[in-house]
Amino acid sequence: MPPVVPQPARLTRQELEAGKTPAGGYNRRQLALWGIPWPPPKGWQQQLLGDTEGRPQAEPGGRIVMRARGESTCAGCQQVIVPGEWISLDSLGEWVHRTCLPG
Numbered sequence: 001m002p003p004v005v006p007q008p009a010r011l012t013r014q015e016l017e018a019g020k021t022p023a024g025g026y027n028r029r030q031l032a033l034w035g036i037p038w039p040p041p042k043g044w045q046q047q048l049l050g051d052t053e054g055r056p057q058a059e060p061g062g063r064i065v066m067r068a069r070g071e072s073t074c075a076g077c078q079q080v081i082v083p084g085e086w087i088s089l090d091s092l093g094e095w096v097h098r099t100c101l102p103g
């Protein structure tokens with residue numbers, strides 16, 4: 001079994017996109033709905049998406065991904081996983097580069 005418990009992002013990218021104004025920005029009222037103070041702190045979008053701190057998140061389709069926190073070896077291509085790279089779990093529960101997963 002994988003050693004991590006999957007945690008879905010608090011907002012999906014689609015939900016974040018849907019909250020934009022016609023001008024392509026965000027207004028104070030929308031951010032308040034998401035619990036973001038005004039002026040919004042740096043990195044608030046990543047905070048909502050849950051992809052900071054190397055926290056696992058679910059992609060559409062249910063695949064679990066996260067950013068690697070430390071150096072490791074990919075169970076797929078056997079190459080080094082560099083901290084900050086996107087990784088995912090293969091069918092055996094091993095961490096691999098997201099790009100090394102079939103599909």
Ligand SMILES: [Zn+2]
Nearest residue numbers: 074077097100
């Ligand atoms: Zn790989």
